[in-house]
Amino acid sequence: MSSSRIDALTQWAAQHHGLDSATIRLSAAGGDASFRRYFRLTLPDGNTQVVMDAPPAQEDSAPFVAIGQRWHAAGLPVPYIHASDLDAGFLLLDDLGDTPLQATFTDPARTEQSHLDALALIAQLQNRTNPAALPDYDAALLGRELDLFPEWCLGRWLSLSVPDSWEAVRDKLIEHALAQPVVSVHRDFDAMNLMLHDQTLYMIDFQDAVAGPLSYDVISLLRGRYCRFSADQFASFVGAFYQQARQEGRLTRSVSEETFLAQCHAMAAQRSLKVLGIFCRLTLRDSKEGYLARLPHFLAHLEDSLAALPQHREFADWVTGVLRPAIMQRLEEDAP
Structure with missing residues (x-):
């Protein structure tokens, strides 16, 4: 993942929270067999969320958002989607921890x-x-x-x-x-x-x-x-x-x-x-x-x-x- 994409991801997450990007911290939180990558966002108050990076040239995140919203509304245990920018391929999700x-x-x-x-x-x-x-x-x-x-x-x-x-x-x-x-x-x-x-x-x-x-x-x-x-x-x-x-x-x-x-x-x-x-x-x-x-x-x-x-x-x-x-x-x- 290029440094420019990490910078864009950080800026996007900071803007969603109304913060300066210098006040938040991103750390790697894993990847998978696709081109998606995940980062843990730590806010100034210590709370965390997960940022999904899904490059739109390789990954279409629209199904994830649509399904996630429907299943959450149905009362199923899925991460809540706090924000999404499908054009950029950025999503902000609940942090479910590190225990698969x-x-x-x-x-x-x-x-x-x-x-x-x-x-x-x-x-x-x-x-x-x-x-x-x-x-x-x-x-x-x-x-x-x-x-x-x-x-x-x-x-x-x-x-x-x-x-x-x-x-x-x-x-x-x-x-x-x-x-x-x-x-x-x-x-x-x-x-x-x-x-x-x-x-x-x-x-x-x-x-x-x-x-x-x-x-x-x-x-x-x-x-x-x-x-x-x-x-x-x-x-x-x-x-x-x-x-x-x-x-x-x-x-x-x-x-x-x-x-x-x-x-x-x-x-x-x-x-x-x-x-x-x-x-x-x-x-x-x-x-x-x-x-x-x-x-x-x-x-x-x-x-x-x-x-x-x-x-x-x-x-x-x-x-x-x-x-x-x-x-x-x-x-x-x-x-x-």
Whole structure:
């Protein structure tokens, strides 16, 4: 980030508060896989806020503002947007501190409770918001996400041929997703995007929210980057969510728990394949570091999901027998 942009950001924040820029202080507060960067603004009285820098040439912040305002009005825990300049790409937000959900994964019991709390937050999101205001997570979008895997992971990174079983798997995973009730989907409901502040769990980074499958955020959480649950643990979490969704009317009795669990495994396979493609793209196209090291974790998620989907045995065998050795060999070759 250029010094001139930092100066402009500081001036903008100071003007919003009616202060001289010399009386406020900005310090780095993290970034993410996009071009967005965050700074902690410390005011003369010691209070803090977070300033988002989202260069408009690379990031469109209009969806973040619109969604944030709607979800805040619905009583959901999201950072309040105090000011925004979409032309400049500057936003002023509540400071939610420095405790993402994964910081609470200190022992098995705390980890389990944190995931149950997060599943309850997904239920709030689905119950309190109207998905009609969001873009559709339709077959075209699901397909584009899946296609990141053969393009970026297989083709550009591994130079590996697409298996014959791919098209059937791709079509079936899309079919499973579209068979589910449509709700508001955060789309990156990973622990890193959930902040614990004043004993409340807040959602951040919701700019890519869509109207899509009931299970998607559940999968973002349970098949995220920090934990790998056993088949029994995964089924237990899904079962708890299923029972609440039935009680609250988001699922009807026509959908059995067994069917919903299978849909969750299919959704998990879709997301794992997408993530494998995205992480390779972030590395190759955007020169982002650290993402290839995470591939084995999501490869394991993919294998866990496929193990519960016997109709995709041929593809599962290819993943274990061809894809896994290729990824591990390439990572070993690229190791410093």
